[in-house]
Amino acid sequence: MAEQQTLLAAHEVAKHFGGVKALHDVSLTIHRGEIYGLIGPNGAGKTTFFNCLTGLYRNEGGHFVFDGVKLEADAPHKAAEVGIARTFQNIRLFGNMTAIENVMVGRHLRTRAGVFGAISRNSATRAEEAAIARRADELLHYVGIQERSHDYARYLSYGDQRRLEIARALATEPKLLALDEPAAGMNGTETEALRVLVEGIRRDGVTVLLIEHDVKLVMGLCDRVAVLDYGEKICEDVPAIVQKDARVIEAYLGG
């Protein structure tokens, strides 16, 4: 990473719920191709930041610049369209659809067929459907759950559901993949496999924004880390420096 291009810049993003300041003028910069960690104690505003970024919440102050363009993220599907895909802290899969169908839904954005294509099932639609199924299958292989392809998502194990959510997010062809606590509730082996997967995703050219509680995972995986505390960014640097920062230690240990 000789030259560092900015992929996402948050400028003084602010969000409050009633009198509670969930985010207080948070600014941060994510470079293209890096794994960027966002950590902080519970209630620090990490998920709120995610929700503002992906258009689920509307931030009251500040703005995001993504890939050189100011985000008008007033609707989540627009965020996905410009290339921001996400997973959810409390997994949100389409439970009564099979694993592969879940990933196929992720292809919605990058495909075209409408009602008339579906009903007439013309050659263009058939080709597109085949491509969707093929790509979904590839992605299931990629995250390592191809053998669960035709199982309903709600019957998958916890770790597999996390992986399926990542596969579904990748299906939208994101430039930035935002993972909200992907290792939550995973055991050591599963966390290690997740680390390998996330590194692979970065190697394949997708920038990763990671919210995580597992400090060891974040420090081992991320190129840079930002720390939120009570809605404010208190630190942003490479893991080695962040770990030694007095304010971070205080926030985590409750000083």
Add this chain to the structure above:
Amino acid sequence: MSGRFGRSPRGMQHWLGFLLLLAVLLAIPFVAALGGQAWVRIANFAILYVFLALGLNIVVGYAGLLDLGYVAFYAVGAYCYALLASPHFGIHLPFWVILPFGAAVACLFGVLLGAPTLKLRGDYLAIVTLGFGEIIRIFMNNLNAPINVTNGAQGITLIDPIRIGDFSFAKTSTIFGVTLSGPQKYYFLLVALAALVIVVNIRLQNSRIGRAWQAIREDEVAAKACGINTRNIKLLAFAMGASFGGIAGGVFAAMQGFVSPESFSLMESITILAMVVLGGMGHIPGVILGAILLTGLPEALRYGIEPLQKAVFGRMIIDPESLRMLVFGLALVLVMRFRPAGLWPSSLRRRELSEATD
């Protein structure tokens, strides 16, 4: 679904099953006619309801939007046909103009209902759609003054039957040595229309749009995060469902020769919804079964209860009409108690899918 009629032994079985089904469908109007044309008409209504239920299935079963005013679109289609092919305005357009026109108008009403209700779900949506259904019915009832558009509660009579050249669906005629009565002809038309709506349902189910509907039904927030424009996709579901309701209404008007607001009550909406839920929401064979049972059962009870009471008690004890509704209601409760996913829910779906992607 593409693998279903393959050249495997199972494919052969499917073909045999298909031929058997075709034979049964062909035989029904003739067998029913032995008991009188009334039975053919009952069969026709059963198929009309299959059509309606599958239209509603798109909205409720696939997209998961609880619509209690579906009959409004049926009414719009029926009145479109009635106004454009009757002496009421003296307009007599051919059916192939009116049916698509009725579908388009119903589609427009679908969007009109859908647009303000996009943010509503579940019970809230049900209440608004219920109100919408009633509004349409009340409009039909009262649009006879100051300008007489719908002829109010008296309804519109002498509606043209479906006619292709000199071949009218209202009269008995002989084709290739087979004598067909009017209802029998409508029967075949309705079977063709039902086949069409079944194909549309199947194809939509395993399509980009169908998956988007299911995704919205499962988790709207996640669907949005996947880049689905939920507003447009939901409106599309309303519009598609409404169009089918419009077509069904047109055929109903032509078949009956008479429409009045009475035919489009809330009870009708609920019956159609019950067909979808009882049969197995989102599962095409289940919905078909639900529609046939819920049309056939009340009629069977109507004709069966009186002789039964006479045979058992020697006289009439309970009014057949009230007993009919009692048995009907009880049947609904029992089905929902013991088969909450519907009589025929989609258990085979996984296997079909694995074949389709092979």
